[in-house]
Amino acid sequence: MQFFIDTADTDAIRELYATGLADGVTTNPSLIKKSGRDFKEVIAEICAIVDGPVSAEVVATEADAMLREGRALAALARNVVVKLPLTLEGLKACRQLTAEGVATNVTLCFSANQALLAAKAGATYVSPFIGRLDDIHIEGMELIREIRLIYDNYGFETQILAASIRNPLHVKDSAMAGADVMTAPPDVIRALAVHPLTDKGLAAFLKDAAAAGISV
Numbered sequence: 001m002q003f004f005i006d007t008a009d010t011d012a013i014r015e016l017y018a019t020g021l022a023d024g025v026t027t028n029p030s031l032i033k034k035s036g037r038d039f040k041e042v043i044a045e046i047c048a049i050v051d052g053p054v055s056a057e058v059v060a061t062e063a064d065a066m067l068r069e070g071r072a073l074a075a076l077a078r079n080v081v082v083k084l085p086l087t088l089e090g091l092k093a094c095r096q097l098t099a100e101g102v103a104t105n106v107t108l109c110f111s112a113n114q115a116l117l118a119a120k121a122g123a124t125y126v127s128p129f130i131g132r133l134d135d136i137h138i139e140g141m142e143l144i145r146e147i148r149l150i151y152d153n154y155g156f157e158t159q160i161l162a163a164s165i166r167n168p169l170h171v172k173d174s175a176m177a178g179a180d181v182m183t184a185p186p187d188v189i190r191a192l193a194v195h196p197l198t199d200k201g202l203a204a205f206l207k208d209a210a211a212a213g214i215s216v
Contacts, residue, residue: 047077
């Protein structure tokens with residue numbers, strides 16, 4: 001499973017990408033707003049840091065306007081993925097951008113039927129939002145399993161990008177459910193390496209090494 005960083009914080013992206021454990025980045029208007037910086041400037045900087053896919057979202061709601069914005073975003077860098085809402089207008093724009101060779105990420109997916117439409121529109125990625133479903137007492141992970149089954153049934157090439165990841169358990173469950181990619185905030189990705197028994201064991205090893213005068 002690929003790991004994408006869900007942020008517009010370029011310092012955090014540099015830090016995590018340097019570990020070799022991150023494969024790409026996802027952004028959205030809310031994350032860009034939080035950065036307090038110019039939208040296109042942030043996307044261009046992220047694309048210069050990361051070799052992998054960088055999702056940048058359109059803000060238009062009609063297909064023709066989405067196409068104009070999508071083409072402008074794709075022109076910023078070779079690794080831009082144009083992010084489109086899962087609406088009929090968004091799917092229409094997705095179909096056309098795909099035909100033009102532009103990578104797409106159809107976002108705000110909350111049902112298997114929506115994911116089926118995204119695949120039929122030729123989306124590169126579909127982004128089911130796990131955490132937001134959990135918030136309304138619907139099991140978000142079940143949606144990942146449903147989409148995996150449908151896509152495998154028909155050989156769709158659209159990749160399942162598990163989004164709205166809130167914690168390390170979501171990451172594990174997404175991997176077990178067969179998501180191709182997960183995107184999570186930097187703190188969640190860092191937390192994947194943390195376990196109290198690892199910390200306890202390391203402290204014991206270091207203590208014994210010091211007591212034995214071991215050095216390498």
